[in-house]
Amino acid sequence: YFSMPTRNVVPKPLQTPHPPPWVACSSRDSLRYAARYGLGALTFAFVDASEAKFWVEEYYEIFEKECEPLTQRVNPNIAMVSGFSCHDNEETAVARGLDGLRFFRFALAHYYHGGSQIPGQTDIWQLYRQTTQEPAEGRAGIGTPDQVREHLEVMEAAGVDQVVFIQQAGANLHEDICESLELFAKRVLPDFKARDAAQVERKDKRLAEAIESAEKQKPALVPLSEIPVVDAYPVLKRKLEEKVEAAEPTEMSDDGEKFLLSIEGGKRTGENA
Template sequence: MKFGIFYEHQLPRPWDDGAELKLFQDALDQVELADRLGIDFAWEVEHHFLEEYSHSSCPEVFLAAASQRTKNIRLGHGIKLMPPNYNPPARIAEEIATLDLVSNGRVEFGTGESASRAELEGFNINPAERRAMWLETTEQVCNMMAMDPYPGYQGKYFSMPVRNVVPKPVQKPHPPLWVACSNRDTIHLAAQLGIGALTFAFVDAAEAKKWVDDYYETFKRECVPIGHTVNPNIAMVTSFSIHHDREEAFRRGFDGFKFFQFGLGHHYVFGHHKPGRTNIWANYEKVKAAMGAEQLDFLGGGTDGIGTPEDLRQHLRKFADAGVDQTVFIQQGGKNRHEHICEALELFAAEVMPEFKEEEERRQKQKMDELAPYIEKAMQRKQWMRELTDDEIPTYAAYGAMIAEVDTSNLEGAARIRAERWKKMREVLAKV
């Protein structure tokens, strides 16, 4: 099994001067440390307007910065918002490819729709159409990265003419594709489309096995890739705080993880939010005092990653036995302290991770050997976007060339001089 760390960039109130600066710099330090320790992935979300819960609105910038401080760790969008009002599809293709270039081919291309009212209405997106938007744009962004030139597209949610979208990514035909999943229905869809499943639901090992089995059975029977390649993988999130003293591990990590759940519930389920004024941390502390932190179970548990190294080992062993490909740690939540996060990562790398690393190469080879004939059939079922022949690729004139074709007698001054120069250049080029 592989391992990842996950960032929302949570920043509970009150906000002191320099708090966001410290938050981002600490996170970069943590990713650098994780890279040195041999952790496999660093995942970064994209959210907008979700105060306190997530200050990560530009993951491509953070991941680019992390790429220059690391060598091996995979840099994952967990996820990139695909509805065009958030990110025009061609811009996504350009950003992913550029990040792949500056990171020397280490990008994981996670995709998603978003679900919060703050974000959807903030960008004038109809919630009922977000799944259709995701399907349309995800397929076309993959085409943009893989095709030379991109043949153009006339769709329901975006359109563009023939263009060669550059740069192209290091990883061919494009970086591994993922989608955010919160339930078994989305897991099923991910398998049908040949996409890795980033599961943001806190489930126990028994439920995880059901999700894994459903994913791989569906992948084998029904997969028709949405991209130009497949990425059969399941990643599941868990809490994370370890210390040799179990009580100390809970003291350091439990409150932050529960705020992670509470903040998610506030923005997505039960909250009433006044932008710039609602204090989610204060509301959390009121509820915690009234109910007890152990009763704040909005997402079905997920605290099995908090405890001693042996506690975590047993938890991860159950996930590995269930067939989970990657476990992603929620280590930066609430007011968890930077130094405690770093200490926990070091302890995990020293005492827990090695036994799972020893098995990974063999497990991965066995898995891919088993899936190889199914992947071949899946690629045969895909309906590919047709490449244009050279004769079909349209030529378009620069604006200056278009101006040079008009009558210049009615132009004055500098405009007339420019037009005459463009006309002369056109005459020269015509003779070449």
């Protein structure tokens, strides 16, 4: 993993104390991790709508019983990725959306399971086109407005909080994507939007006790007195020069010295090449 010194981040987020944290989950183990640490679970497993119920139940069971927040904000939510293409003609929806969904799955498998590539040179799209594709395991949100609605209603009934549509993968045309989204917004979305507030309220009431318990276990913030002083580049450079000339320690961190050495080409003032 990577770490960095404490820094002042600007602009400041609208949310307080920070935006809700999410973690990508491709397995049940990572889903359990998200629940245990109070993180939203963004799942990329493309689970069947009926199977989603078991993922949701396990996530919230762990959250309610074991949550020890990793950040300053608890975010009990599950978002599931779904293929998407909406058209009044079912065949058109499939023709426009299924290949892109298959490519997205292929690319995920390539990068995270069995693929090898030369960065900047390997063409994943061409690899996909040269590979015989297995029949798709369900079309998810690809179909007519009624079919897309039916898919989302199953997800909704399972307790999935958000659905993330994948439509911009592969060779999908921008015009087709916009047409699909507009049809969805006109014919499908209003039904879900109308009942969203009531469902969120019911969920908040159900989780109120668990959230309150988790909030009490949030990690302590680093006291301001422990935040290190950050010098401007000229100050760091001067300290390094003084250190070389005096041949004695100065108040500069190892990170600061490494930074200066890197931008000075690895040479210190006063040293021989």
